[in-house]
Amino acid sequence: MRSEDEWLFYTQAAWNVDQATHIAKTLIAERSGELSYPQRLIQFAAYNFCLVSYFSPFMRSKTRSGKPIKITADEFVPDDMLGIHEQIKNYRDKILAHADVSHLCAPSFKDGFRFTSTDVYLSAPPIEKSLALFLEVSTRLIEKSESLQLL
Secondary structure, three states: OOHHHHHHHHHHHHHHHHHHHHHHHHHHHOOOOOOOHHHHHHHHHHHHHHHHHHHHHHOOEEOOOOOEEOOOHHHHOOHHHHHHHHHHHHHHHHHHOOOOOOOEOOOEOOOOOEOOEOOHHHOOOOHHHHHHHHHHHHHHHHHHHHHHHOO
8 A cells, every 4th residue: 555545544534533523522612501402403413423423434445546444443542442432333333324223122202202222332422431532543543644644
């Protein structure tokens, strides 16, 4: 693989995770009292976007030359943060990116129509823990990108 392709990939990966970091910071900073239903939906959608953006570099991608590339948790996620990383992966895979309904219960009509999950692990990961992970992975990706730029 050409080093320019690697540099482009890692720079894009760092941008994705940095974007997730800034949105998560904004969501935490803008927490307030009671939110209306549309406001909660917007915050929920923004947080879900953070999770998808964060996980994007961990999924298989292609370089300009067509070769597959992705980052690995072994290289970029600290050992003490692997749990939240896996929670984000499962949430992304089963809730956000695919129509996996194997974990859902029958719809509840209490407080409006909504589904509940049989798997507590599939609830949205805590934003504070996600933000700490985003910051760490972003730093490591920037360092990798900068090291490739020097080649």
